[in-house]
Amino acid sequence: MRSVIDIVDLTTEELDELIKTAVDIINNPNKYSEICRGKKLATLFFEPSTRTRMSFEAAMYELGGHVISMTDAGSSSAAKGESVADTAKTVSCYTDIIAMRHPKEGAAYVAAKAASIPVINAGDGGHCHPTQTLADLLTIYREKGGFDNLTVGLCGDLKFGRTVHSLINALSRYNGIKYVLISPEELKLPSYVKADSIKSKNIPYTQTTDLESAMPELDILYMTRVQRERFFNEEDYLRLKDSYILTPDKLKNAKADLSIMHPLPRVNEISAAIDDDPRACYFKQVLNGKYMRMALIIKLLKEAGTI
């Protein structure tokens, strides 16, 4: 059974196909409003992530399907000691597709191995979150008309931020990409990500700690949050969390058609004063995330022969 655990599970052709479907959904929503009629999505959230769960649920409803949720892990099978595999097998008996969030890395892989229906990883700890990357890709596609010849600035926590690693993996498949990696010394992009997704493809990149000097050349600025749960030491977190805060004055040398992105939720990395700037795209990302989840649900259910 085909599942999507990591963005690398999808080929470039499949990414293009998902984007094409999502754009068609946006243009012809009626064509898709009954496509999942009578089908059920199970949202298994072993840790709370209300925005991701709601996005999946909205996606399924807009495809004419139903949703069954396991939201309260505290009173669910997991709390009684049932394994992820058993939960996935059980849920396979009465739904058609699973979206799963779990605090442990690799949990979605375990579920996908056990389930007899497709599993979409809605985040497994800090490991993978492929539908976030799909949201990012559709946003860039819609804002820029494609992926070729873009200078992409990635700013903040590039070390632990898997969202950034996945996005780099996906964008590096297109032509003419250039990266500007902006982070404090301690949160630089890990060398294995550079080796696998940038250097091996001879993609040009620069590394800097200075956001403002990098600003003028950027077509995309992808901001990230420094996450407390990634640090073993509170002091390091407090020291690094405010490294980059995007304010209107920092944008004065930015391109007029810059796209400012953020996977949300933000803490204070982007000042609210920027929300009304036409270059702010982070709420569009949220909407695009729903469209890409719709496209992915359709694709997996079609491959499974369910629709």
Next chain:
Amino acid sequence: MNIDSIQNGVVIDHIKAGYGMNLYELLKLGELDVSVALIKNVQSKKMGKKDIIKIDADIELNLDIIGYVDPGATVNIIKDSVLTEKLSIDMPETLVNVIKCKNPRCITSCEQELDQIFKLSDKKNGEYRCIYCEAKAK
């Protein structure tokens, strides 16, 4: 047991010096009820120093474990005091329940019944990664 002559058993030779103990432990040779010798820092013309393990019983060893610890080791099968077989050792593609994932955020840290599976991710550097969380084996 005379460590020089084995009648029926297995000799793991050409183990990189210092790796013999690790191999002894991963192969769980301490649990065997037969004579086992671990000889450290043996002079070797080819290697300078090497470790050797001799097992005085005709047992089947998990060659994947040997390939993981030291793909350069050789395994000699002795029958009636004669070397009957030299087994070639290679780095295994997959390691099942040999080593444990040390990533505290890995699903295997809280679901103990899952098999501990590692895949060879970089043959040149002998690097293995957990199939669940992709953490490198240390």
